[in-house]
Amino acid sequence: MGKNTLMRWCIKVHAEKSGNQAYLSCLPLLMENVGLIFTKEDLNEVSEEVAKYKVGAPARVGLVAPIDVVVPQGNTSLDPSQTSFFQVLNIPTKINKGTIKIITPIELIKKGDKVGSSEAALLAKLRIRPFSYGLVVQYVYEDGSVFSPQVLDFIEDDLIEKFLVGLSMAEKVKEYLKDRNKFVVFVASATPATSAAPAATVEEQKKEPAEESDEDMGFSLFD
Structure with missing residues (x-):
């Protein structure tokens, strides 16, 4: 933990002296109240x-409550x-043995509400x-790559499932590449659903010679 400018300076010096440029990807992340944790665990x-x-x-006045606040009985x-x-x-209270006693638990502040002066007092x-305040993992760095901390929530079963989904999609792509007609049918079937060409325009295109039509396009979908 330290000043962001100092942490940036340390990373830059390390990169210059060691030749290891990987840590430079951390520089944009050193903003606001952050720190670095180095670990092999x-x-x-x-x-x-x-x-x-x-x-x-x-509970300070004007602070947005991150949780519900309940005053206990x-x-x-x-x-x-x-x-x-x-x-x-x-x-609701009552006097019990010379002191104030709260009769029932009371939800004093709801999550998302601002703390008022009476509640704070x-x-x-x-x-x-x-x-409460504490450290929260914002980014995960490894070998020059920066990841969202959500990657830590994945378990082995989740990764296997996503890998299998990727494989199933890859097989479909291979089918289209092997048989171009499948790919053409796919594109043609999607076109009417998005926009329909006016009949006059279609008729005008039919009258044009084939040579002029090819010259206007200048490319093929699969070239």
């Missing part, structure tokens, strides 16, 4: 380990003079830090 295990490290964060340890905070948010008083 299994990438899935590394991704899972990174996801474990999160820290709690308070139970004693708050707040004295009765602070009942107004709960009344503003329509949270109440959560701060209850010492509830509903949100």
Whole structure:
């Protein structure tokens, strides 16, 4: 982790000294709050380990809630003079042994809503830090290529399935290449569905000599 300009400089220096230009593909990715993790271990295990490290964060005013925030039922340890905070948010309470007790769990903030000043103040008083921050894998780099982290979600069965689908499509392409008539029929059958030529235009084309028609086109579909 470090300043992006410093990380870019390190990669460029390494490329110049070692002659290894592969890491230069990482330069466009070094934007905003990012870091680099170098590993020889299994990438899935590394991704899972990174996801474990999160820290709690308070609900600040104006922040868009990434999750639903629920205030739990139970004693708050707040004295009765602070009942107004709960009344503003329509949270049912009662006084129990000199402290405020929340009667039922309340969904205070819904995912996607902005945190208001009253919600933020109440959560701060209850010492509830509903949100969390941590590292998220954004890209996967290997041998000069950059991939989406979604590649880590693929299991062996998924790869085999996609490979078999590719093979089935390749066989169809081979059939068209072996028999050009199949390919011509395919194109001709698709043309009327997309647009129909006016009858007058078709008649005019029939009147043209074959030599002029070939000269106008200048190419064949399979040349």
